């Protein structure tokens with residue numbers, strides 16, 4: 001099986017998983033890459049993706065596995081010639097056995113660049129660092145559970161936080177559970193900012209690494 | 213006329229938080245595959261506006277054609293713009309972000325020309341919504357040199373009067389050559405340092421173009437030499453006296469002393485035109501998300517209710533090889549897994565079987581499905597698929613008598629045998645389309661729908677039958693243009709009756725909102741008095757009214773009352789001798805032909821497919 005890693009950036013960060021799947025399928029078809037199809041009335045290309053991203057979160061480490069006889073190099077060359085900007089493949093590897101990134105991935109690292117608005121960077125950095133230390137040391141961390149206003153206990157899903165300042169911005173790197181037990185990076189940062197007593201005025205979130 | 217988008221700031225990147233506060237933010241960020249590169253220094257910056265949601269707009273073949281033609285011109289650049297869903301419209305307003313071109317993010321008002329595609333009448337308020345979000349005055353005469361030229365095309369322009377006040381010009385008919393000529397005229401005028409009025413004067417010479425107001429604000433007043441030029445071009449007298457001009461502000465004079473006839477633009481040879489084989493792929497699933505090959509334009513069947521069948525005459529076919537080439541290029545360039553062969557009646561394409569045979573093998577190898585969405589019942593042969601899923605047929609009327617009146621030349625036997633053939637192939641689901649409120653309809657015709665369903669039901673082993681009934685709108689330039697629209701109350705009585713009876717039969721029943729058809733009829737058959745009504749309805753908050761959830765009947769009735777407009781005057785029956793507001797648009801079929809067809813309908817006489825016998829509709833296509 002061939003596993004490739006691809007980006008989901010630019011406009012594509014706003015595209016739901018199902019439309020991203022469609023876009024990858026169309027790219028494979030334009031590239032005329034022969035792949036394994038499902039059987040049945042409406043055959044479709046069999047693709048195995050890493051856990052879906054919420055709309056608005058970018059990624060530089062999405063994974064997709066498929067049956068295909070091309071070498072990794074040839075695949076990359078042909079795929080990228082047909083891929084839209086924002087959905088380019090970054091690397092590929094061939095495995096002699098079946099791979100399914102959705103089943104394997106359990107953690108992900110996110111890079112969250114904050115829009116600190118009018119808050120001074122130094123004080124923002126200090127407040128966030130303190131909140132991060134507190135959250136990591138404690139055993140309770142509540143985040144929003146969605147639009148209905150509920151909350152979810154997230155501490156067990158939180159593995160690491162690092163706060164950085166530089167280049168005129170404050171950024172948070174976080175390792176969060178992904179896959180079946182998932183913590184969304186947007187909800188995590190919202191919770192952390194709240195804990196730090198800062199106003200949430202937006203952030204640029206990118207998934208940068210997937211862990212097994 | 214000094215438009216260049218270079219000095220205008222893009223609204224991109226939009227804040228992630230604003231986008232995420234709305235449904236489907238992917239509609240608003242651009243970045244689609246196959247986009248033409250933006251040429252910021254091109255003399256003509258054209259914004260192709262579709263007054264409906266992204267998913268609907270990017271499904272439309274017409275705008276794909278125009279997008280390609282404009283972008284192929286070296287000194288023109290074209291982008292798309294769709295109507296924001298109301299949630300995003302609110303965000304734009306609250307944050308004072310102007311409506312923008314989807315590729316560059318440049319505000320719409322910085323474009324030189326805005327071209328609206330008018331596909332259905334209920335989109336009129338959405339046009340105003342988009343102009344409003346763009347910060348562009350609604351009425352052509354309120355717009356100045358610094359504002360874009362706002363133009364319209366699409367099927368609704370065969371009666372442009374209800375929205376005439378909002379546009380600088382209309383393109384009536386096929387858009388390919390007209391848009392190119394307009395773009396060239398715009399560019400030439402800009403290079404020459406001309407004003408907007410100079411461009412409009414030049415534009416008026418383009419076949420199919422109607423300029424409602426000249427620079428002095430006079431309707432259709434054209435002066436001097438130009439008048440003669442246009443007269444020659446359109447081969448009809450142009451002279452218009454002040455008296456005529458004042459005679460009826462809302463209705464164009466139409467009889468022999470007609471001051472102006474605008475001839476519809478007709479492309480004689482589709483193979484001479486470019487075809488969009490590299491369409492922009494929508495970011496999210498579109499309504500029709502598939503590769504599309506247009507087999508032909510026009511239709512020879514002559515159904516009397518069908519406006520498309522009248523206003524796109526004569527039939528012009530795309531060549532067999534061209535269709536095949538386009539099909540394969542489309543699949544190569546898009547990666548779609550479905551290809552649709554479209555036209556008004558795809559089974560009538562002369563080499564349809566050969567085309568299907570040639571395409572289906574090659575497409576199957578590439579895992580691409582083939583569909584023919586507009587298959588007529590009598591051309592169904594049981595060996596290819598129509599639409600998606602089960603079978604879709606449109607008998608349109610429940611009895612033979614009424615089918616003869618509307619000239620739907622289909623017999624009950626044909627309907628039944630097509631269904632029987634389908635059921636034999638395990639295809640046990642059938643969708644039937646009918647219209648309520650057709651001229652000369654009686655209770656027997658409504659009962660006929662039920663009777664037909666019960667006969668079809670007996671043909672298969674518990675077949676799934678679903679019936680969909682629209683409410684007929686008599687449209688301009690058809691033999692039924694003089695007929696009354698049935699009106700809400702009567703239509704609702706039939707709908708209630710059918711609902712109960714079909715339920716008893718186990719047939720699924722869908723029907724259209726009768727109030728929508730009532731308003732559609734008024735707008736389709738309206739005149740200039742309606743532009744104020746359209747504006748009032750928009751002001752009251754109506755947008756995207758093609759979507760059931762946003763249609764608001766009460767706002768229309770209130771606006772009619774406030775403007776002292778009697779909707780019955782528009783929706784009601786018209787006298788065969790009275791001038792009609794749309795008479796000044798010459799779509800090719802003559803009024804005499806329409807009258808003849810109406811008379812035959814009255815007598816229940818059918819008219820044969822004009823591939824066999826020409827009925828002299830006015831197009832003179834056989835003599836060319």
Ligand code: SF4
Nearest residue numbers: 822826827829832833
């Ligand atoms: S001129 Fe004759 S053949 Fe041509 S479209 Fe009209 S009726 Fe048909």
